[in-house]
Amino acid sequence: MTALYEGRAAEPGPAAEPAGPSTEPLVTGPSARLADARTARRAARRAVRVFRPRRTGTALVVAAVLLTVSALTAAEVISWLMGRPLRLVPYERLGELARAYRFDDPVMLGASAVIALAGLWLLLVALVPGRPRMVPLATDDPDLVVGLSRAGLRHALEAAAAAVPGVGESRVRLRRRTVTVYVRGGSSEPGEPAAGVRRAVTARLVELAPVRMPKVRIVVSGGAG
């Protein structure tokens, strides 16, 4: 297979990126570590971005509504301009309503407020990046993005905590920046498992190496059981 493609080796990559620090060669020597750190940061940023939500559900609904409303409007107005109104929409009734209601009518004020709030919400959905759907794991290659599902991270940490002697049951909650491990102690001394669980969970986190290392909080409940 290789022989078949030999002639193409010298060609530039088809996926060459529009400039960026990656194009400069990694130098050996003291500055190598600096370049490595920069590559890792780039990889991390990319990983976080890749797993951000794409707003597909909201987009689907809004696009469908927009299409319906604007296509109906276009059809009505154009057919009316051409002298053959379609009358798919009872717009004369709508016109009567618009003549009957006044701007300071409570119904009108309420409707305006609802529309403005809906607009604000859509604007926020568009502008706020949203929480990544997977926990990005660090890699040193910007072309390799790895994400672990949130449930996956939770299960992995729960398994690590449950493996500590003296721990009966463990549950993990992930928040933006902290991981809280709830442990139901199986041993009689309540102070003992916390340190062990912290060690085990932290070790597992270091192994998995998420791009953003969360803080670990241990909550021990219940004594002998």
Added chain:
Amino acid sequence: MRRHNAFLNRFGLGLVGLLLLAGGVLAFARGTGGLGRTRPHEPILGDGVRGYVAGEPWFWQAVALAAVVLALFALVWLVAQGRRDTLSRVEVDREGAGITRMPASAVTGAIGDEVAEYPDVVRGRAALLRPAGRPALRLDLTVGERADVRPTIRRLHDEALPRLRQALDADRLPTVVRIRTTARQTANPRAR
């Protein structure tokens, strides 16, 4: 790497949001007397508006144009939601006049099977992502919940991906790996 539709969705949602927000705020301000000279206690469709519209023949033409533009945008936006981001065929060679293509499943099946042989991996599924000229790889892995994913990632990076790049004759193959866990430790009896 591909953020299929992400930009389009945010643009569309932002546009619609801005229109609604502006309309709602203006109407509310009008109703509370916040707009200065206009009187709040006026019908939405007053005589002034009706007279203005009747006197300007281009008004409805402008409305029609705006509606058509919005409808076209909404159509493109909606169709984009239904479009799959995966490739069914992949170009392996573009030499002279001919382009050699092969089914993407030949590539994705091979790497999926290869990765599923790794000790901690229970299931592996791969897909090549658009565009055809410079594909990217998406790899969905299911691993045991006690598995250390680092050796799997390293092996993928050092063995499977270089081989795949060679097979595709690509200098780069941006790859997204999505890892899920399962309570089952492994489906591969040889790896036990």
